[in-house]
Amino acid sequence: MVPGMSDPGSPLFLGRRLLCRRGGRNVFAGLDFALAAGGALLLLGPNGAGKSSLLRILAGLLKPAGGQLAWAGQDVTEDPEAHAGRCHYLGHHDAVKPVLTVAEMVRFWARLHHDDPLVADRATLAALDRFGLAHLADMPGRMLSAGQKRRVNLARLLAAPSPLWLLDEPTTALDRASIAVLEGVLAEHRAGGGLVVLSTHADIALPDATVLRLDRFAPAPEAEDLP
Numbered sequence: 001m002v003p004g005m006s007d008p009g010s011p012l013f014l015g016r017r018l019l020c021r022r023g024g025r026n027v028f029a030g031l032d033f034a035l036a037a038g039g040a041l042l043l044l045g046p047n048g049a050g051k052s053s054l055l056r057i058l059a060g061l062l063k064p065a066g067g068q069l070a071w072a073g074q075d076v077t078e079d080p081e082a083h084a085g086r087c088h089y090l091g092h093h094d095a096v097k098p099v100l101t102v103a104e105m106v107r108f109w110a111r112l113h114h115d116d117p118l119v120a121d122r123a124t125l126a127a128l129d130r131f132g133l134a135h136l137a138d139m140p141g142r143m144l145s146a147g148q149k150r151r152v153n154l155a156r157l158l159a160a161p162s163p164l165w166l167l168d169e170p171t172t173a174l175d176r177a178s179i180a181v182l183e184g185v186l187a188e189h190r191a192g193g194g195l196v197v198l199s200t201h202a203d204i205a206l207p208d209a210t211v212l213r214l215d216r217f218a219p220a221p222e223a224e225d226l227p
């Protein structure tokens with residue numbers, strides 16, 4: 001069981017009447033969701049529908065123009081640090097440092113999470129192994145391919161466990177075998193009570209996920225948007 005989880009079945013992470021406004025325009029409005037431990041939200045919709053914006057709102061990186069977000073019944077704005085501590089947010093850009101090796105980057109995350117360096121090192125090795133990166137452990141970030149960089153980012157999900165995974169198009173640049181590994185990792189995270197919110201334009205197995213089509217929450221054009 002991931003630390004910080006409540007009983008399976010009861011809603012743990014809730015969004016109510018979320019309104020997203022960017023660049024002076026409403027992107028989506030009236031968006032509700034409820035996720036219990038082990039639950040998943042699959043965000044779909046065309047380019048510009050607001051998938052990345054919603055993920056940034058859920059991570060606390062972007063303030064919604066309206067609505068509420070609650071974790072275990074508490075508004076997340078009451079304790080933003082606690083919320084940041086329970087999220088793993090993976091955006092479009094891979095946080096890969098050109099001069100650090102694969103192992104150094106993953107170990108950085110593991111040591112943030114695990115106080116005992118031996119435990120952190122074990123978690124690093126396990127994460128590298130799971131994402132097929134063990135043979136690249138000593139390779140600097142600048143020499144990695146796009147898919148290898150993406151796998152380094154995904155490895156931190158395992159190296160530094162957290163209950164809420166917010167993943168923006170995580171399959172980008174991954175080959176089919178790596179997508180299968182990711183699918184297995186997501187399933188294990190959920191089986192342990194973890195939550196997943198994931199946007200994608202590709203096929204990925206996320207059994208029993210709640211599907212949110214962001215374009216369905218597009219508000220009617222505002223007066224100033226009309227020609």
Ligand SMILES: Nc1ncnc2c1ncn2[C@@H]1O[C@H](COP(=O)(O)OP(=O)(O)OP(=O)(O)O)[C@@H](O)[C@H]1O
Nearest residue numbers: 022023027045046047048049050051052053054214
């Ligand atoms: N930094 C920004 N400033 C202003 N508007 C923005 C900004 N980033 C995104 N937007 C706008 O917000 C809307 C939603 O963008 P977002 O990136 O959330 O969509 P998306 O569904 O993730 O798209 P894609 O499938 O292309 O990744 C778009 O109309 C976009 O132009």
